[in-house]
Amino acid sequence: MCLGVPGKVISIKENLAEVDFGGIRRKVSLLLCPDVSEGDYVLVHVGFAIQRLEKEEALETLRLFKEIDRGYLE
Amino acid sequence: MNKSKRIDEGNIASIILREISGLADGQIRFMEVCGTHTVSIFRSGIRSLLPEGIELISGPGCPVCVTPVGEIDRAIALAQLKDVTLLTFGDLMSVPGTSSSLNQERAMGRDIRVITSPLDSLEIALKEKKRRIVFFAVGFETTSPAIAAAVKEAKRKRIDNLFLLSSQRLIPPAIRALLSPRKVKIDGFILPGHVSVIIGRTPYSFIASEFSLMGVITGFEALDILKGIYMLLCQKKEGRSEIEIQYTRAVKEEGNQLALKAMEEVFEPVGARWRGLGMILESGLTLREEFKEMDASLVFDIPYEDKKDPPGCICGKILQGLKSPPDCPLFDKRCTPENPVGPCMVSSEGSCAAFRKYGAFR
Ligand code: SF4
Numbered sequence: 001m002c003l004g005v006p007g008k009v010i011s012i013k014e015n016l017a018e019v020d021f022g023g024i025r026r027k028v029s030l031l032l033c034p035d036v037s038e039g040d041y042v043l044v045h046v047g048f049a050i051q052r053l054e055k056e057e058a059l060e061t062l063r064l065f066k067e068i069d070r071g072y073l074e
Numbered sequence: 075m076n077k078s079k080r081i082d083e084g085n086i087a088s089i090i091l092r093e094i095s096g097l098a099d100g101q102i103r104f105m106e107v108c109g110t111h112t113v114s115i116f117r118s119g120i121r122s123l124l125p126e127g128i129e130l131i132s133g134p135g136c137p138v139c140v141t142p143v144g145e146i147d148r149a150i151a152l153a154q155l156k157d158v159t160l161l162t163f164g165d166l167m168s169v170p171g172t173s174s175s176l177n178q179e180r181a182m183g184r185d186i187r188v189i190t191s192p193l194d195s196l197e198i199a200l201k202e203k204k205r206r207i208v209f210f211a212v213g214f215e216t217t218s219p220a221i222a223a224a225v226k227e228a229k230r231k232r233i234d235n236l237f238l239l240s241s242q243r244l245i246p247p248a249i250r251a252l253l254s255p256r257k258v259k260i261d262g263f264i265l266p267g268h269v270s271v272i273i274g275r276t277p278y279s280f281i282a283s284e285f286s287l288m289g290v291i292t293g294f295e296a297l298d299i300l301k302g303i304y305m306l307l308c309q310k311k312e313g314r315s316e317i318e319i320q321y322t323r324a325v326k327e328e329g330n331q332l333a334l335k336a337m338e339e340v341f342e343p344v345g346a347r348w349r350g351l352g353m354i355l356e357s358g359l360t361l362r363e364e365f366k367e368m369d370a371s372l373v374f375d376i377p378y379e380d381k382k383d384p385p386g387c388i389c390g391k392i393l394q395g396l397k398s399p400p401d402c403p404l405f406d407k408r409c410t411p412e413n414p415v416g417p418c419m420v421s422s423e424g425s426c427a428a429f430r431k432y433g434a435f436r
Contacts, residue, residue, distance in 0.1 A: 003215070046190065046213075048219070051326075
């Protein structure tokens with residue numbers, strides 16, 4: 001039940017954002033996470049953005065995995 | 075997902091698994107607290123990929139599973155009132171109460187509807203002014219700020235026909251209850267990623283400082299979970315007991331302060347009953363004084379009564395990590411996803427449903 005789905009903010013009007021989830025668009029409340037801009041990635045839960053995911057950070061896990069990768073190869 | 079990404083992830087997974095094998099030393103047992111982790115672990119087959127000696131057990135982290143029968147019965151009793159429309163999240167619909175479920179009640183003509191966002195409740199209340207709309211809300215810290223935001227909006231818009239039946243629960247007090255007294259051997263926790271998006275790292279500190287156990291706040295992709303297990307094993311090897319964050323792309327040290335503020339403005343902690351764990355102090359949320367006119371448990375004269383779990387169902391023990399679904403004599407016999415006896419088989423995030431769906435019992 002604590003599923004959070006990442007999506008991309010397409011447009012913002014007051015407290016509502018239009019968010020794209022891989023082709024499907026939904027209106028999402030920004031009441032709990034107002035500091036977002038168009039193009040940002042947000043984590044969405046029950047119709048609310050609950051955190052902004054910086055693209056860099058979103059890629060970080062993968063980068064960390066690559067570090068293990070490198071460590072292993074060395 | 076394109077092919078190259080899949081291969082990439084597959085390679086990384088096998089490398090982390092090799093690292094994990096290198097660190098594995100003797101018997102070690104980690105509990106994944108969150109039901110979303112349980113599903114992800116089963117779906118990706120992680121349990122069977124881990125070296126022998128590393129055991130994963132599921133904990134009490136499914137809001138639907140831990141809601142006691144008495145609270146389901148109370149919601150059903152409310153839905154039976156002629157002028158009441160009961161709203162709830164989907165998974166709760168099939169959870170058996172003492173003599174029926176919300177699904178069965180709906181089939182008998184009660185006005186019970188599934189919503190996907192707390193904000194839906196405002197829309198319905200505004201449209202259907204003659205009806206009393208009761209939102210039967212379950213959820214952990216991930217969901218509570220959204221419920222709080224909806225309550226605040228309802229008050230701001232002076233909506234007076236919307237009520238909240240709060241069955242919300244908090245994760246850290248449940249972990250504490252599991253550990254004191256500790257009935258089951260646990261060496262560390264795979265901590266819930268999305269609860270932690272809201273609460274951050276500090277509320278788990280007691281796990282390390284008071285119980286000398288380790289924990290890693292972990293994301294939900296298979297790679298996240300493998301990395302989380304790797305980090306736990308590193309702690310073990312280095313003799314550390316700390317709470318670390320693996321899921322850094324979403325979890326900040328301090329959580330989401332605005333969400334926490336909304337939650338604190340609207341709710342205060344209260345003792346709550348958990349299926350399997352019983353009454354836990356300050357583990358639930360009730361509306362604060364300023365919002366009491368929306369509290370369905372006060373407005374409607376339907377008191378809570380303790381009820382027995384379904385006969386034969388051992389969900390309570392499974393939620394504490396004491397038993398595993400195949401230990402239940404009803405599992406996959408009288409209890410199936412089509413005909414569930416207990417909530418652990420109803421909820422898509424329940425351990426029994428996950429075992430059944432992904433065949434881990436074979
Ligand atoms: S298999 Fe069914 S009856 Fe047995 S513990 Fe799971 S939910 Fe309860």
